Amino acid sequence: MSTTNTFSLKMPKMGESITEGTIINWLVSEGAYFEEGDIILEVATDKVDNEVPAPVSGKLITIHHKAKDVVPVGQEIAVIEVAEDAEQALKPVKKSETKVAPEAQKLKKDANKAAGAPSAAPSFKTAAVNANTFFSPLIIEIAKQQHISFEELARIPGTGHEGRLRKSDLFKYLDTGRPYQFSQAVAHDPTAYRIPQLTFDKGKGKIVEMDRMRQMIADHMVYSKHTAPHVTAYVEADMTNMVNWRNKHKKAFEEKYGERLTFTPLFVEAVAKAVKDFPxxxxxxxxxxxxxxxAINIGMATALPSGNLIVPVVKNADTKDLRALATNVNALAAKARDNKLAADxxxxxxxxxxxxxxxGSVMGTPIINQPEVAILALGIIKKRAEVIETETGDEIAIRSMMYLSLSFDHRVVDGYLGGSFVRRVADYFEQFDVNRNV
Structure with missing residues (x-):
């Protein structure tokens, strides 16, 4: 006669810095038998999806936490009845008594299918939107690396629990060449908005294939717009003091340091100071x-000879004086023109x-350079008549004016922070010290 005891199944520790896990789904239902080593549930952390094997053979008695529950490491998630007699634990179960979850049956069916003859590549002619748009942290991280938007993720067929997208589904999709990258979604909800299936006359002309960099830029921009809710704040700055100082000293600066003095190092200097004010x-x-x-590392969007854009980076901009900034900016600009930028x-x-x-643009609405949370666009410096305050009253004078536009990620940057920051940058521009020495 065999005896049984119970085993407390706890949320396992998935890494040194992991303190909790999200249950994705159970592959074994309450009352079902399983063998030691069988995968009984899947758990997601902020770094990876994990399959949790059964530590013993037995029967699942009670499940304490369901799918999508976030559970601290070490907390009990289920109770297992362990049979000391291995024959009891491994005994065959009649079909009528089987309570293995449908997901486990599907996994077994898929494994058997994979062991047989190779099947044809999946068809991606339609772009149906998945009903389950829960994406694990691992899926989101892979999507970031591959520049896949949430809209595109929602079109990928999922084979996980309730249609959830699995890592294998995502890699299989990438292997097929991302057929849904530019397709339009087909909504299942009859009340949902549908993109009209219009036939456009795209005209005739020279066909130019996107080069690899242009494709990467396109993916990065689409991903950014779908990931971050963009808000743009605008201010205007009187650049007269800075313009006059640069015009007066640029020749002396170049003679003294051997570097051209453009506006860019002056902009970087002011932006770095504002970033220190609003970390x-x-x-x-x-x-x-x-x-x-x-670190405060300022990227500066730069056009390449091909017309594509790239963002070389001025590292630790807040620690450098104007001479060092000018040297750094000029070197990066020269490398960009000669296509000699290194990965670093x-x-x-x-x-x-x-x-x-x-x-020549007056202003712009820039797209955030992921994974940052804000980007600043600087418009053309243009002379015009402005009303200014003087000791004798208001006067009309010719001033050099510029618009600044800050696009920020409204998930983490609110209007107060975004507006205050761009205003502070404008203040540093306007309060430029005209008595500054080169």
Whole structure:
């Protein structure tokens, strides 16, 4: 006669810094028998999806936490009845008594199918939207690396619990060449908005294939717009003091240091000072966490000879004087023109500026350079008549004016922070010291 005892199944520790896990789904139902080593549930952390094997053979008696529950490491999630007699634990179960979850049956069916003859590649002719849009942290991290938007993720067929997207589904989709990348979604909900299936006359002309960099830029921009809710704040700055000082000293600066004095190092200097004043703008988002960066690395959007854009980075901009900034900026710009930027030159940006005024634009609405939370666009510096206050009263004078536009991620940057930061940058521009020595 065999005896049984119970085993407390607890949330396992998935890594040194992991303190909790999210139950994705159970592959074994209450009352079902299983063998030691069988996968009985899946758990997601902020770093990886994990399959949890059964530590013993037996029967699942009670499940304490259901799918999507977040459970601290070490807390009991289920109770297992352990049979000391291995024959009892491994005994065959009649079909009528089988209570193995449908997901486990499907996994077994898929495994048997994979062991047989290779099947044809999946068809991606339609772009149906999955009903289950719960994505695990691992899926989101892979999507970030591959520049896949949430809209595109929702079109990928999922084979997990309740249609959940699994890591294997995502890699299988990538192997097929991302057929849903530019397709339109087909909504299942009859009340949902449907994108009209219009036939456009795209005209005839020269066909130019996107190069790899242009495709990467397109993916990155689409991903950013779908990931971060963009809000743009605008201010205007009187650049007269800075413009006059630069015009007066640029020749002496070049003679003294051997470096051209453009506006860019002056912009970087002011932006770095404002970032120090508002450190929360110098951040990135990791799931439900906000990472406030220690270093202030200013990326500067730069056009390549091909017309594509790239973002070389001025590292530790807040620690450099104007001479060092000018040297750094000029070197990066020269490398960009000659297509000689190294990998380290474009890594580590924590905040980006885009000088759209270089192309004659009055202002711009820039797209955030992920994973940052804000980007500043600087418009053209244009002379015009302005009303200014003087000791004798208001007067009309010719001033050099510029618009600044800050796009920020409204998940973590509110209007107060975004507006205060861009205003502070404008203040530093306007309060430029005209008595400054080179």
């Amino acid at each position: 929360n703008i110098n951040a990135s988002v990791d799931g439900n966490k906000i990472i406030i960066k220690d 030159d474009i890594k580590g940006s924590t905040f980006t500026i885009s000088n759209v005024g270089t192309f």
